[in-house]
Amino acid sequence: MDAVCSDLVAEVRGFRQRFPDVRYVDLISLDIPGHFYGKRYPIEMLEKVAAGSALKLPQNCVLLGTQGGLFKIGDYCFNDGDPDAPRRLVPGTLKIVNWEKQPLGQMLITSSGTEKPIVFEPREVLAQVLERLGRKGIFPVVAFELEFYLFDRELRDGLPQFARDPLTEDADDQPNMHIERLSRFAPVLDEMVETARAQGIDTTVITAELGPGQFEINFGHLDDGLRAADWAALFCRSTRGVAMKHNYRASFMAKPYLQHPGSGMHVHVSLYDEAGNNLLAANGQRPLRHAVAGCLELLPHCMPIFAPNHNAMRRLSGTVNVATRASWGFEDRDACLRVPESDAKNLRIEHRLAGADANPYLVLAAILVGLEQGLEAGREPIAPLNEDRGSGIDFPLEMLEAVRSMQNHAQLREGLGAEFVNVYCENKRQDHLAFLQDINAREYRWYL
Known part of the structure; x- marks a missing residue:
């Protein structure tokens, strides 16, 4: 396990100790219109992801329309088979969600820094400029x-x-x-x-x-x-x-x-x-x-x-x-x-x-x-x-x-x-x- 994974595992374990009632964590990322998309993970699975297990979501989630619909954009969406793309956890972003009725966590994810970044992901665009x-x-x-x-x-x-x-x-x-x-x-x-x-x-x-x-x-x-x-x-x-x-x-x-x-x-x-x-x-x-x-x-x-x-x-x-x-x-x-x-x-x-x-x-x-x-x-x-x-x-x-x-x-x-x-x-x-x-x-x- 490399240093980044070790730090992420420590972050997840520390969160679980502070918030033992949290059972799920929303893994979220911002799409082109500025809406969050993602998946809700059981927290025990999150620890596996932090340790290096694969985390993938459809690449085309990033380019949804404002109402969530898919548009034909080049070969994306309708001619590419809707492939998955790897994501990674963003260190330091695992936090408690205290506005929901049930205890919940959330954590940012991104394709930036993976082996195949999504070039039109907003966070990746900014990362490249910086x-x-x-x-x-x-x-x-x-x-x-x-x-x-x-x-x-x-x-x-x-x-x-x-x-x-x-x-x-x-x-x-x-x-x-x-x-x-x-x-x-x-x-x-x-x-x-x-x-x-x-x-x-x-x-x-x-x-x-x-x-x-x-x-x-x-x-x-x-x-x-x-x-x-x-x-x-x-x-x-x-x-x-x-x-x-x-x-x-x-x-x-x-x-x-x-x-x-x-x-x-x-x-x-x-x-x-x-x-x-x-x-x-x-x-x-x-x-x-x-x-x-x-x-x-x-x-x-x-x-x-x-x-x-x-x-x-x-x-x-x-x-x-x-x-x-x-x-x-x-x-x-x-x-x-x-x-x-x-x-x-x-x-x-x-x-x-x-x-x-x-x-x-x-x-x-x-x-x-x-x-x-x-x-x-x-x-x-x-x-x-x-x-x-x-x-x-x-x-x-x-x-x-x-x-x-x-x-x-x-x-x-x-x-x-x-x-x-x-x-x-x-x-x-x-x-x-x-x-x-x-x-x-x-x-x-x-x-x-």
Whole structure:
């Protein structure tokens, strides 16, 4: 048994000692649309997997549509025999699930690091980008921020309803960003934070956001990009579970209400060398400007990643603090790329465009490719919004146009992998077309 297997076996045995009532563990991984798939294993079998027994799942689980359907993508799904692909356990991710009625564990799995990685698996895509940056002496430090809404558990005519204030039983009517909302919803928010910390997630600041029942949770900065994205993915899962316990729905849907702000995924990224020097701060912050230029140039071709569905595109409609063009600025929340005020050690870029329901592995991978290419090209960016409020680069706001812009972009294919780009774009194209295959009441009102 090698050292990795020994550590995994010790992790499983330690978990069983701490939680003797747990009989099953969910082995989970994130697919292209950002949903977890996997298998529920008896915990005694998990110990065998940790010791080296084979762990395989169908390769095509990764490229399911939003509703779980299979699309014909090249030879995948219908012409490949639906083969199994090896997975491995991700060390350090075996944690207790405390929002279910029965004791349960969960653990991340991935094809990354196996003898045959799935090139379009989101975690593997990010792993390859991080590995390439490491070979170049570039080491990111990353922190995610996620916005979400609380709704009543019961829908009305299929539509979400405002979360009821636990004190008054009325719809949440607290003023925007009012601290009192945090107090009113403290029982569910506190358990969300405690549950996230039980998953090993360093949650920090909680904010009552602009929309009714809308909140934001910040995570700590990490020098491990994979783990940072793991935290974002796992937080969405645990937050939905805790909300259901309290008779709410938690949703990371990008634009649940037309008349209220959407929910975003903000990603803070700084870059360091092996000695711990901030690469963006060197030479009078010239690398910062080059990195910004690279991100802005690539951004219009990454829109299917940042806004991965029809609803996410709705969020980019000119509401407060959401950019409608690729732009940047110092301390400017109307920009796609905001440079927060900080000292040279902590100089970073906050990427603010992605919707909260975007895939965190792919969002971070796309951001890092933009930064990487910007540093290598060494070009100056367009004017910041602080100097020119009209500064910006147009990006597509319709999915099929966005897919076309991404599909054949040479630098993006090189940075994220050509096969991934092919699979991802076809998945998004077919998912969007499937979404449109429904006649809603408005169509009858307009065209009957």
